[in-house]
Amino acid sequence: MRFSRIAQAAVAATIALSSLGAQAGIQVGGTRVIFDAKSDKRETTLAVRNKGDTPYVVQAFIDDGAGDTKNMPFTVTPPLVRLEGGKEQLLMIRRVEGKTQLPSDRESVFWVDVKEIPPTDRSLQKDASALKIAVLTRVKLFYRPAGLTGNAADAPAQLKWSAVPGQNGRGAALKVSNPTPYHVTFSTIEVDGAQKESINADMVEPQSDLLIPIPERAVSKVGPVKFSYTTINDYGAVTPATQVTASPSAARAASQ
Known part of the structure; x- marks a missing residue:
């Protein structure tokens, strides 16, 4: 149903x-x-x-x-x-x-x-x-499944981040790649741009990419993007914030 x-x-x-x-x-x-x-x-x-x-x-x-x-x-x-x-x-x-x-x-x-x-x-x-x-x-x-490599608790630290053009080539977006076999669920993403901006993102699936748009009022063009993120672990607790600077990538963001 x-x-x-x-x-x-x-x-x-x-x-x-x-x-x-x-x-x-x-x-x-x-x-x-x-x-x-x-x-x-x-x-x-x-x-x-x-x-x-x-x-x-x-x-x-x-x-x-x-x-x-x-x-x-x-x-x-x-x-x-x-x-x-x-x-x-x-x-x-x-x-x-x-x-x-x-x-x-x-x-x-x-x-x-x-x-x-x-x-x-x-x-x-x-x-x-x-x-x-x-x-x-x-x-x-x-x-x-049994036999997965690595540990779910270590997955957030293995995420790969880059800054890419936003939708229709305007502004910027964060591209996160998850090379692990585990889901990573985000609690918060805080962008330190022209003004601080909180971004809603759910989770990035295993061995997959996720595009996260950034409001233009925070980041108006592609360049190094400073931000922090927290995740939710197996017990439902929020992990300590991780500070990241995402470097520009030549890859273009797909249409949302």
Whole structure:
């Protein structure tokens, strides 16, 4: 199945409500799941906890990042469970052998979706007139094949950076090359240009390149670019900032 526009709107509405003080009742025990085939031969776990007093139904499933849940190489057990107030449930994430062939020379990434469904029984609701919306939490699931070279913690230091022309040849962009078999997820990228600029970037995939546009108000033309970046490690912690000067590259940035 794919997420419908209605479901996406519900998630957006939930986020908006959260900014106004509404809080999710279910807490997911981590911002990422590492399925390391070297130690996790068949399964790994993710804890979910009901922080409040009201029971919730928790639905869990895997998707490919674009909302597609068909033919996923992982399953979640239990897929649906009632979680009482103050209780915790371990979700078992199992590899489905033979269903989908995954690369053996690099990590693959999926998403674990945890949806909390509030009670419909008015006797269980503290405020029966309040708007009830199912809250969807998504965390990355990294599948790490056994036998990968190197160490995931060392991957950020091995990134290769260069400064290239921006979109349509205007301004500049950062090109980051990841020669490792591990994903590197960025927390912050701070450019020290004409004015300091924070840039949003998600992650660079294994053995791949990523182009990160720089606002022209910070860097108006290609040249050495000074910046710092932090990443998120396996435990969800932010790593210390690394200072870099990216030198110009003759390669041109592709259209975004």
